[in-house]
Structure formats: C-alpha cells, structure tokens
Amino acid sequence: MSTPRYTRVAIGLHWLIGLMIFVSLGVGLYMVDLSLSPAKLRFYSWHKWAGVTIFTLVLVRCLWRLTHAAPPLPDPMPRWQRMVAEATHYLLYALMIAIPLAGWLMSSAKGFQTVYFGVLPIPDLLAKNKDLGETLTLIHRYLNYTMIAIICAHIGAALKHHFIDKDDILRRMLPERKASHPTAMEQIGTS
Amino acid sequence: MNYLTRTFVLIGVALAANTAQAIEYSAVQADKSTIAFTSRQMGVPVQGRFPKFTTRIAFDPAKPEMAKVDISIDLASIDAGSQDANDEVVGKQWFNVKMFPSASFTSTVVKATGAGRYEVTGPLTIKGKAVPVTATFGFKVEGNNGIFDGGFTLRRIDFAIGEGPWADLSTVANEVQINFHVVAAAAAPAPTKTK
Ligand code: HEM
Numbered sequence: 001m002s003t004p005r006y007t008r009v010a011i012g013l014h015w016l017i018g019l020m021i022f023v024s025l026g027v028g029l030y031m032v033d034l035s036l037s038p039a040k041l042r043f044y045s046w047h048k049w050a051g052v053t054i055f056t057l058v059l060v061r062c063l064w065r066l067t068h069a070a071p072p073l074p075d076p077m078p079r080w081q082r083m084v085a086e087a088t089h090y091l092l093y094a095l096m097i098a099i100p101l102a103g104w105l106m107s108s109a110k111g112f113q114t115v116y117f118g119v120l121p122i123p124d125l126l127a128k129n130k131d132l133g134e135t136l137t138l139i140h141r142y143l144n145y146t147m148i149a150i151i152c153a154h155i156g157a158a159l160k161h162h163f164i165d166k167d168d169i170l171r172r173m174l175p176e177r178k179a180s181h182p183t184a185m186e187q188i189g190t191s
Numbered sequence: 192m193n194y195l196t197r198t199f200v201l202i203g204v205a206l207a208a209n210t211a212q213a214i215e216y217s218a219v220q221a222d223k224s225t226i227a228f229t230s231r232q233m234g235v236p237v238q239g240r241f242p243k244f245t246t247r248i249a250f251d252p253a254k255p256e257m258a259k260v261d262i263s264i265d266l267a268s269i270d271a272g273s274q275d276a277n278d279e280v281v282g283k284q285w286f287n288v289k290m291f292p293s294a295s296f297t298s299t300v301v302k303a304t305g306a307g308r309y310e311v312t313g314p315l316t317i318k319g320k321a322v323p324v325t326a327t328f329g330f331k332v333e334g335n336n337g338i339f340d341g342g343f344t345l346r347r348i349d350f351a352i353g354e355g356p357w358a359d360l361s362t363v364a365n366e367v368q369i370n371f372h373v374v375a376a377a378a379a380p381a382p383t384k385t386k
Contacts, residue, residue, distance in 0.1 A: 038361075111238060
C-alpha cells in the first residue's frame with residue numbers, strides 16, 4: 001500500500017507559489033518603508049509583476065485542485081484537526097486570490113496602472129480615487145498580515161505532523177524520491 | 192449717387208476688415224485652462240498637472256504671426272500623481288522650488304501650419320535653464336471664447352529635472368508629454384492695445 005500523494009503538478013505549483021509569495025511578502029514589507037527613489041519604483045514594479053504572476057499561477061492551481069482531489073487526510077487525525085486543516089487551506093486559497101486583486105485595484109485607484117513587465121497593460125477597473133486607494137492599501141496590508149499568520153500556522157502544522165506525529169502529511173507534498181522512506185512504511189505498518 | 196455708394200461700401204469693407212483683425216483672444220479664463228503632463232515610470236504612464244499658472248496671451252487667428260504667449264507656472268503647486276511624488280519633486284534633485292519657484296515660457300515665433308493648426312516656439316525656462324521648445328496647437332472658437340489645445344514633449348534632462356539617482360532614465364523616462372488647454376475670451380476691440 002503506497003501513501004496517497006499530491007500530483008506532481010500540485011506539488012510543483014505549491015512550492016513555486018509558496019516561494020513566490022514568500023519573496024513578495026518580503027519585498028512588499030521592505031519596499032513600503034523606503035523613501036522615494038528609483039530603487040523603490042523598481043521594487044514596486046517587480047512586486048506588482050510578481051503578484052500578477054502569482055495570481056495567474058493560483059488560478060491554474062485552483063483549476064487543478066477542482067479537477068484533482070487532494071489525497072485524503074490520514075485516519076488517525078482527529079476530526080477537529082481535519083476541519084481546521086481544511087479551513088486553513090481554503091482560507092489560503094481565498095487570500096491568494098484576494099491579495100493580488102486588492103493590490104491591482106489599489107494601484108488603479110492610486111492612478112498607477114499595472115503594466116505587466118512594462119509591456120502588457122492590465123486594464124484599470126477603477127478610476128483614480130484617493131480615498132478608495134487608501135482604503136484598498138489598508139485592505140491589501142491587513143489581508144497580508146492575516147496571510148502571514150495563517151502561513152505560520154500552516155508551516156507549524158506541517159512541521160508538527162512531520163517531526164512530532166511523524167506522519168506523511170508533509171512528505172506527500174514533497175517531490176517523490178526513488179527510494180521508499182522507512183519511517184513512512186513503519187507508520188503505515190503500525191496504523 | 193454712385194460715388195456715395197462706393198464710399199459707403201469702402202467704409203463698410205474697411206470696418207469689417209478692422210473688426211476681423213481686432214478679434215484678439217486675450218482674456219484668459221484661468222479656471223477653464225489646464226496644464227497637464229504625463230510622465231512614464233517603469234514604462235507606466237502617470238498623469239500629473241500644474242494647477243497654478245498664469246497665462247498672458249494675445250492671439251488673432253487672422254494674424255497668428257503677431258501672436259504672443261507668456262506662461263508662468265507655480266511649480267510648488269504640482270500634482271505629480273501621488274503625495275509621495277509631490278513631496279519629492281519639489282525638492283532639490285527635481286524642481287528645487289525654493290531656488291526656482293516657477294517655470295516660464297515666452298513665445299518668440301508663432302506660425303500657422305495648416306487649417307486651425309499652429310506652432311509656437313520660444314525659450315522654456317526651468318531651474319534657471321532656458322531651452323527652446325516648439326509646441327503645436329489647434330485653435331478653435333466656441334462662442335466668445337478661443338480655445339487652444341496643444342502640447343509638446345519635454346526632455347527632463349535638458350533642465351536637470353531629476354538629478355542624482357533620478358538621472359537614471361530607465362525608471363523615470365526622459366520624455367514627459369506636456370498638454371495644455373487654454374481658454375481665452377475675445378477681448379473687446381478697443382482696449383486690446385493696453386500693453
Ligand atoms: C500574492 C501576491 C502579493 C503579496 C504576497 C503581496 C504582499 C504585499 C505586502 C506584504 C505589502 C506591504 C504591505 C504594507 O506593509 O503596507 C504589499 C504592498 C503593496 N503591494 Fe502587494 N502583494 C501581492 C500582490 C500585489 C499585486 C498583484 C499588486 C499590484 C498589481 C500589489 C501592489 C502592492 C503595492 C502598490 C503595495 C504598496 C502599498 C503602499 O504603498 O503602501 N501587490 N504587498
């Protein structure tokens with residue numbers, strides 16, 4: 001009996017998006033406190049382009065997830081934990097969509113169009129409006145703070161499963177290796 | 192009788208010609224006039240404007256070559272698209288408004304280039320540097336008002352607008368598109384020649 005795993009595509013998208021979000025969070029938090037300079041303008045542009053890329057990847061990921069069910073959680077997990085895990089995952093999906101959307105609308109409301117890599121203009125859905133721009137900036141910010149908290153919980157849970165519960169939760173999201181993992185086999189053997 | 196008629200006709204023609212020449216658009220309507228600009232940041236067009244400026248204009252479409260334009264812009268009033276940008280561009284590296292509070296343009300040559308199209312050339316002075324620029328504009332009459340719509344491309348480096356790190360043209364482009372919309376009412380024929 002082999003451990004149920006995520007598909008290769010799902011694994012690839014998970015880590016790619018995760019890495020990009022990590023970088024975008026860092027750049028976002030860093031750039032906002034810079035005083036205005038050409039470097040700041042560059043950071044803002046790259047941040048926006050990365051955000052648009054993440055958004056596109058997240059859409060692909062959602063489509064993939066809708067057509068490829070996630071492997072079921074292992075039996076020994078208590079019901080409340082499953083519910084929390086699932087809620088966390090849905091919340092992360094929601095934030096991965098809402099944050100770039102807020103960023104894009106914020107930019108439009110502030111009068112700075114998003115032009116993907118300086119070549120592909122993304123339409124402004126909102127006209128320039130200072131107050132709305134400030135509100136959307138706050139929305140973008142607090143959604144990000146929320147996501148940071150949830151990502152911490154997400155990583156914490158994954159590590160707890162791996163190192164304390166010693167189950168396969170983390171491993172089934174890791175790229176498959178040729179050799180089988182003894183701990184995994186033992187785990188299955190004993191359950 | 193023939194003689195008398197001819198005299199009247201001549202006087203009539205002369206009067207008509209006179210009034211045609213005297214329609215000079217010079218009463219600038221500041222509240223209806225705008226000077227806007229579009230800069231490019233990382234390839235993205237960003238709109239801005241100069242809300243405070245004074246224009247003196249004397250333009251008779253029948254004699255465009257006699258036209259005169261004088262514009263003075265209060266640079267501290269700039270709206271460069273965001274508060275951050277406004278605070279930045281009044282500073283030393285950009286307009287340095289403490290030293291150079293205004294930008295000015297004085298026409299030296301105005302000429303017609305086609306139906307309702309004109310060209311105005313003259314020195315534009317910003318930050319103590321005078322550089323000749325040529326703007327094209329269209330002119331049309333709406334009621335008692337003459338409307339001037341035109342623009343030109345300014346190269347900010349010619350005036351050292353954006354020094355130090357900002358001289359990097361890959362983040363903020365050299366070319367800044369300036370667009371003006373000036374509304375001037377026709378002045379009454381008598382007091383046109385006050386200056
Ligand atoms: C998943 C994608 C994204 C993440 C993780 C992210 C994260 C962040 C973070 C952490 C900040 C700093 C918030 C603060 O402290 O105020 C920020 C700011 C910002 N983000 Fe994003 N962002 C993303 C997508 C986008 C997109 C798609 C755009 C625009 C198209 C965008 C535009 C901005 C802008 C303009 C700011 C600066 C706000 C300010 O000036 O205060 N972001 N982002």
